[in-house]
Amino acid sequence: MIPYKILIVDDSLTIRMQIARLLDQNGFSTILAKDGMKCLEILKHEEPDIILLDIVMPEMDGIEVCKIVKNNKKWKKIPILLLTAVSDTENKVKGLYAGADDYITKPFEEMELMARINVIMRNKRLQDELRNANQKIIQQQKSVIQEERLKVLLQISGATALELDQPINDLLETIKTIKAEQNIPKQLHSYINEIEGTGKKISKILRKMHSLSISDDIVDTNQSDTFVLEKEISILILEPSDEDYLYLKQLLNQEPNNQLSRSTNIQQAITHIKHNSVDIVLMEYHLSDGTSHDFLRAMTQEQFDIPTIVVTSVGDEMIAAQMIQAGAYNYISKDRIKEQMLSKIILNALEKAQLKRDLKEAQKKVAQLSIRDSLTELYNRRHFDDVLETIIEKANRNQQSFVLCILDLDYFKKVNDTFGHPAGDMVLVETGRMIQESIKEKGLAFRYGGEEFSIIIKESKLENAYPLFEKLRKKIMDYPYRHETKKIIVTASFGLAEFIPSLFTSETIIAKADKALYQAKNSGRNRIVF
Numbered sequence: 001m002i003p004y005k006i007l008i009v010d011d012s013l014t015i016r017m018q019i020a021r022l023l024d025q026n027g028f029s030t031i032l033a034k035d036g037m038k039c040l041e042i043l044k045h046e047e048p049d050i051i052l053l054d055i056v057m058p059e060m061d062g063i064e065v066c067k068i069v070k071n072n073k074k075w076k077k078i079p080i081l082l083l084t085a086v087s088d089t090e091n092k093v094k095g096l097y098a099g100a101d102d103y104i105t106k107p108f109e110e111m112e113l114m115a116r117i118n119v120i121m122r123n124k125r126l127q128d129e130l131r132n133a134n135q136k137i138i139q140q141q142k143s144v145i146q147e148e149r150l151k152v153l154l155q156i157s158g159a160t161a162l163e164l165d166q167p168i169n170d171l172l173e174t175i176k177t178i179k180a181e182q183n184i185p186k187q188l189h190s191y192i193n194e195i196e197g198t199g200k201k202i203s204k205i206l207r208k209m210h211s212l213s214i215s216d217d218i219v220d221t222n223q224s225d226t227f228v229l230e231k232e233i234s235i236l237i238l239e240p241s242d243e244d245y246l247y248l249k250q251l252l253n254q255e256p257n258n259q260l261s262r263s264t265n266i267q268q269a270i271t272h273i274k275h276n277s278v279d280i281v282l283m284e285y286h287l288s289d290g291t292s293h294d295f296l297r298a299m300t301q302e303q304f305d306i307p308t309i310v311v312t313s314v315g316d317e318m319i320a321a322q323m324i325q326a327g328a329y330n331y332i333s334k335d336r337i338k339e340q341m342l343s344k345i346i347l348n349a350l351e352k353a354q355l356k357r358d359l360k361e362a363q364k365k366v367a368q369l370s371i372r373d374s375l376t377e378l379y380n381r382r383h384f385d386d387v388l389e390t391i392i393e394k395a396n397r398n399q400q401s402f403v404l405c406i407l408d409l410d411y412f413k414k415v416n417d418t419f420g421h422p423a424g425d426m427v428l429v430e431t432g433r434m435i436q437e438s439i440k441e442k443g444l445a446f447r448y449g450g451e452e453f454s455i456i457i458k459e460s461k462l463e464n465a466y467p468l469f470e471k472l473r474k475k476i477m478d479y480p481y482r483h484e485t486k487k488i489i490v491t492a493s494f495g496l497a498e499f500i501p502s503l504f505t506s507e508t509i510i511a512k513a514d515k516a517l518y519q520a521k522n523s524g525r526n527r528i529v530f
Contacts, residue, residue, distance in 0.1 A: 039051070055084045296328065401500060493521050
């Protein structure tokens with residue numbers, strides 16, 4: 001594991017060496033700078049995790065350095081801890097306004113300095129994790145949007161994945177042939193690469209579309225344009241005319257797997273859908289108790305998500321456009337229907353319906369991704385912040401207490417250093433699983449950051465929650481963590497805090513639990529403090 005790198009900036013050689021020695025003993029690497037100018041020079045080719053910055057220095061003081069760093073696009077995310085004299089209140093305030101994250105007064109206690117550095121590092125890790133999670137979500141959302149744009153275009157054109165697959169493959173083969181030519185200009189080569197990349201994206205999306213479950217049930221006989229639906233399809237025909245119903249029935253009965261049912265008005269159709277499984281609806285525009293518009297509104301009110309095709313004797317382009325806008329999947333005139341055409345229209349409607357369901361599922365996954373930790377699958381820190389505020393509002397409203405626990409795996413860095421990061425990941429996953437199993441429906445579990453977890457036990461007091469955490473502490477201590485053939489001993493320290501309605505805020509209860517955790521660490525670890 002690469003040690004965290006800290007840049008120490010102080011005009012006193014004695015202080016620079018004192019801090020460097022302390023940090024080296026605690027596993028950090030250090031870079032030394034004697035003044036502000038040297039600090040800025042180092043930042044041009046080094047990327048420290050923290051800057052320890054003295055305020056009073058010759059030539060350029062720490063306040064000026066802090067302003068320059070925080071106004072630089074590349075450096076502004078580097079945390080700064082100011083080193084200042086006890087009586088220098090004015091400069092402390094100036095430094096914090098300039099963007100410093102914290103300060104410590106000289107002469108300082110070594111334990112306090114390490115505590116402040118560890119707090120800053122913890123916050124930095126959380127910010128990095130949040131930034132990475134946001135980036136991951138953005139990329140997934142972009143991917144979903146790209147796919148859905150193409151799917152919508154395909155739907156509008158009436159084309160299927162199967163029909164477009166071969167032309168895209170031909171395009172990619174042509175690009176491959178062009179790239180094999182020897183004398184292609186460099187600039188043209190880059191354009192060809194871009195076209196090839198776009199073609200591959202489209203091909204990937206088409207493969208996804210082609211692998212949809214409904215497509216798995218379709219066989220192209222290659223003998224004609226007929227589409228044979230092997231999956232049983234439940235079709236409701238909403239048709240008041242006996243003659244037209246028999247005509248549609250005759251066309252659809254050519255497919256042995258079509259299961260047909262009939263309704264003659266909107267109310268009858270809605271009742272039928274409530275009590276039966278329906279894959280698709282074919283309906284006349286004019287009905288005895290309304291029009292297709294009324295039927296679609298009734299479907300929306302009942303929250304039925306079933307593809308609908310208007311098959312009507314009213315061949316009006318304006319009505320057709322209105323129906324498509326209202327949610328119908330297609331609008332066709334009865335005098336133009338043929339059996340093969342109707343089968344294809346039904347197939348396309350079912351594919352579109354599947355695409356809509358897939359999009360909803362993708363949106364759910366993106367939403368889950370935004371609140372879940374990708375490794376442990378527990379809720380993440382961002383969701384913790386949101387949930388805590390909601391629980392506090394409810395607790396204040398109902399005058400109820402709850403318990404917050406922050407637990408930290410002891411000497412976790414040694415696990416990574418000794419057994420490697422895969423072993424560390426295994427420990428985090430197994431611990432997360434045990435936490436979830438232990439609390440069940442009593443509360444919520446979160447990966448708080450790094451090797452820290454947080455747990456909220458709702459509507460509870462400390463005396464009631466303590467036995468649960470003591471049982472969990474022992475479970476972690478006794479659990480046979482194994483990586484390959486090696487056994488790993490793991491313990492955890494717990495900090496508990498009880499929320500008192502109308503007295504605590506989210507900041508105060510977190511600070512209270514954090515302080516208890518700090519005491520558990522300092523008093524020997526593998527214990528619970530509250």
